[in-house]
Amino acid sequence: MDVTSVYSFSELMIYIAISGIIFGVGSAISAANKGRSIFLWFLIGFLIGPFGFILSLVVAKNTNAIEEKAINSGEMRKCPFCAEIVKSEAKICKHCSKELPEISFDLASQKIQVKSIHDAVYEGNWSLVNQLLKEGVDVNQINPEGKTPLEIARERGDNLIIKLLISNGAK
Template structure:
């Protein structure tokens, strides 16, 4: 009789621990075993543990784009013409000085950067001039100083965005 009650209690805590762990992006089977072995203490541990990182299965990773070739405005900046500080590309008001951009101006800037990013990626596929790409040991500020960025964060000489230059350590050939 007591063995049956203990078994039901262990299974109950195993199921509850697994459910709580699953809701926190943790391994439900592993936490279920902990709940089974440690009962109430395993369940309390499952409740107390923080959220785990969300992982994608390999089939999900293959079905989603890798990020290359896909334009994300949040990854791009523009330079405020009033205070020369960098702000998000889609910002309508500068957070530093309060300068306001019209909706049409913001849409135009986003479209320009989108075209330049998509154009530079397709135009340069497989045709990188390796002399202009420096290794990671080079100073980012030094590499950025070789470019002449205009108000929308794109080099006037090579037509690459500030983000592309930083990510790829690209030295402007026009410098």
């Protein structure tokens, strides 16, 4: 029996579109949990159907994006000693076993003693650097050693802080 005799062309197109949407949504959800672009993976799933969905299941995690999202949400933070990601409520770093400083983002009450953005960058404290930038600190200021925060972050190899500084106009 011929497929065209069972379904009209418009019914077939509706079936294909609904299948594409289902595979697109499935691909987008799977990829989003791995730190990938939701829109791009929806499009891939929509266009190539089950193959896009399978591809979204086997694609590697984007750990930098996942870590950055966790830090931005306040769920995680970077250890100032080893620069590894730990839970924000942790008292001791599980990687280097050093005691972690208390976190407070209320800079006006001076609960965190920070002399400059350079100190926060040197300590690898992404959340504090982000807060200082939001409060209007000059991202390109030079410290007494003649270094900018971006130069310090590059020396430390801290890609998350480098990306944050550049996105806020660091040169």
